[in-house]
Amino acid sequence: MSEPKILFVDDDSKILSAIDRHLSDDFDLYTADGPSAGLRMVDEDGPFAVVISDMRMPGMTGVEMLKIIRQKSPDTVRVMLTGYADLNSTIEAVNEGNIFRFLSKPCSMETMAATVSDGIRQYQLVTAERELLECTLKGSVKVLFDVLGIVNPIAFGRASRVKRIAMALAASLGAGNLWEIEIAAMMSALGCITLSESTLRKIMNGQELDALERVAFDQHPAIGKSLLGNIPRLSDVARIVGYQEKCFDGTGAPAEGIRGTDIPLGARILKVCLDFDSHEARTKNKVEALDLLKEDAHKYDPDVLNAFEAAFKQLFSASLMKLNVCQLRTGMVVSEDILNKSGGLLVGRGQEITRSMIGILSKMASNNNVKEPIYVFTTA
Numbered sequence: 307m308s309e310p311k312i313l314f315v316d317d318d319s320k321i322l323s324a325i326d327r328h329l330s331d332d333f334d335l336y337t338a339d340g341p342s343a344g345l346r347m348v349d350e351d352g353p354f355a356v357v358i359s360d361m362r363m364p365g366m367t368g369v370e371m372l373k374i375i376r377q378k379s380p381d382t383v384r385v386m387l388t389g390y391a392d393l394n395s396t397i398e399a400v401n402e403g404n405i406f407r408f409l410s411k412p413c414s415m416e417t418m419a420a421t422v423s424d425g426i427r428q429y430q431l432v433t434a435e436r437e438l439l440e441c442t443l444k445g446s447v448k449v450l451f452d453v454l455g456i457v458n459p460i461a462f463g464r465a466s467r468v469k470r471i472a473m474a475l476a477a478s479l480g481a482g483n484l485w486e487i488e489i490a491a492m493m494s495a496l497g498c499i500t501l502s503e504s505t506l507r508k509i510m511n512g513q514e515l516d517a518l519e520r521v522a523f524d525q526h527p528a529i530g531k532s533l534l535g536n537i538p539r540l541s542d543v544a545r546i547v548g549y550q551e552k553c554f555d556g557t558g559a560p561a562e563g564i565r566g567t568d569i570p571l572g573a574r575i576l577k578v579c580l581d582f583d584s585h586e587a588r589t590k591n592k593v594e595a596l597d598l599l600k601e602d603a604h605k606y607d608p609d610v611l612n613a614f615e616a617a618f619k620q621l622f623s624a625s626l627m628k629l630n631v632c633q634l635r636t637g638m639v640v641s642e643d644i645l646n647k648s649g650g651l652l653v654g655r656g657q658e659i660t661r662s663m664i665g666i667l668s669k670m671a672s673n674n675n676v677k678e679p680i681y682v683f684t685t686a
Contacts (some may be wrong), residue, residue, distance in 0.1 A: 317363045325337060332419065353379050355425065356429060357385070361389075460507060468491050470656075497526030512586075550576040553605040554566060637658065639659070645676075
């Protein structure tokens with residue numbers, strides 16, 4: 307594990323020199339001579355375990371800078387150094403910057419070092435808890451996803467296709483909490499468990515729905531949101547799922563008046579991915595599907611749509627392979643539906659091959675009940 311990084315921001319070069327002289331031997335220390343330089347370091351050299359900032363600096367106060375850092379790097383522990391007994395500024399710092407500790411000028415190097423050490427421990431506690439939570443939740447959701455993929459391969463084949471694209475877009479857009487977007491993509495079809503197989507087949511083939519089918523389909527994001535909302539720590543994921551069919555211009559489901567960037571970024575990403583999947587199912591052509599997205603550009607966040615277009619070639623550059631069940635490997639993606647000998651759907655196109663899936667298919671193949679060869683692709 308790399309040594310935690312510490313950033314000290316002050317416009318006084320003498321203070322920076324003193325800090326560097328006394329603390330650089332004990333900590334991986336970075337210094338910045340003002341807010342602009344500090345924010346640039348957060349972007350280029352972060353994440354930082356602890357950021358210590360002077361309160362009063364030209365161009366931007368320490369409170370304003372730490373508020374921005376809180377948005378960029380929520381886990382970073384923030385410490386304020388001030389020589390002013392300003393109650394209003396202190397209250398503002400607590401409310402806006404979520405300050406871990408205040409230090410008064412002049413501050414001894416012993417106190418400074420102790421504060422940095424305490425901040426590092428706090429950072430390690432927070433990040434360890436978050437990583438444990440993410441791993442536990444993702445593992446549980448992955449098991450659920452695999453089971454639902456077997457029970458309902460039509461709906462969850464689509465979710466698997468969408469997840470791969472959504473994660474690439476989220477990463478290119480610099481989205482925070484990628485694990486939440488990943489889970490939301492995996493569970494985007496959760497509400498579809500209430501839909502009939504005939505309705506699902508229409509959706510997956512890009513066919514028009516009748517009035518009753520459309521009403522049922524429009525309700526599926528709310529159903530998924532409600533189910534996920536019962537799971538602790540998944541409230542943000544549930545919100546993403548609930549707004550996955552909401553358009554950037556405010557149209558779409560749900561009918562409430564949210565629009566633009568008030569829609570969660572994860573939901574804006576899913577909207578592009580889901581509509582692309584529907585267009586491709588209807589046209590059987592990825593380029594035509596992209597053109598249809600661009601024709602309805604008002605429905606989508608322009609940043610997300612631009613990121614999708616920029617990544618288009620890389621996303622769909624793949625090597626097609628024709629294999630038997632015994633040759634399947636985890637991570638491959640199903641190119642065409644995997645069927646049993648009676649024509650029943652076992653695994654939908656677009657699903658990623660998992661260890662449990664290989665186990666089930668192997669048992670069925672041993673009973674001569676899987677149509678082979680199987681068509682898969684691996685991304686380049």
